[in-house]
Amino acid sequence: QVQLVESGGGLVQAGGSLRLSCVASGRSFSSYDMGWFRQAPGKEREFVATISRYGGTTYYAASVKGRFTISRDYAKTTVYLQMNSLKPEDTAVYYCAADLDGSRWPNRYQYEYDYWGQGTQVTVSS
Numbered sequence: 001q002v003q004l005v006e007s008g009g010g011l012v013q014a015g016g017s018l019r020l021s022c023v024a025s026g027r028s029f030s031s032y033d034m035g036w037f038r039q040a041p042g043k044e045r046e047f048v049a050t051i052s053r054y055g056g057t058t059y060y061a062a063s064v065k066g067r068f069t070i071s072r073d074y075a076k077t078t079v080y081l082q083m084n085s086l087k088p089e090d091t092a093v094y095y096c097a098a099d100l101d102g103s104r105w106p107n108r109y110q111y112e113y114d115y116w117g118q119g120t121q122v123t124v125s126s
Contacts, residue, residue, distance in 0.1 A: 002026040002098045002115040009094060009120030012086055016124070020081040022096030022117055029077040030054060032114075033099040033107055036070060036081045038092035038122075045095070047108040049081060059106035064090075086124045093119040 035050035049070040097113035
């Protein structure tokens with residue numbers, strides 16, 4: 001079992017920055033890959049970024065590459081999503097997720113993830 005709790009969402013103006021956090025508990029933090037997804041109103045949940053279980057490899061959606069950075073802190077069992085140069089189209093509920101199997105890379109599909117957090121709202125005003 002893995003428990004995930006996101007935080008750090010909020011309201012920010014276009015061009016601003018936010019850092020999302022996802023605290024994990026349960027299984028050993030280095031035993032699963034981690035990902036961030038987002039879901040905007042009226043749209044399907046979409047992949048944002050993923051980081052491998054040992055932290056050496058990352059992968060991003062084209063829409064956020066160069067603006068967002070995913071990282072993980074093993075001492076704090078926390079995954080971060082640093083979001084810079086935010087745009088109104090980044091407005092969504094952001095979810096972190098854990099992929100225990102990690103048999104495919106990059107793991108950018110929802111079905112590859114076993115555990116999900118409750119989500120945190122990010123709103124970017126124009």
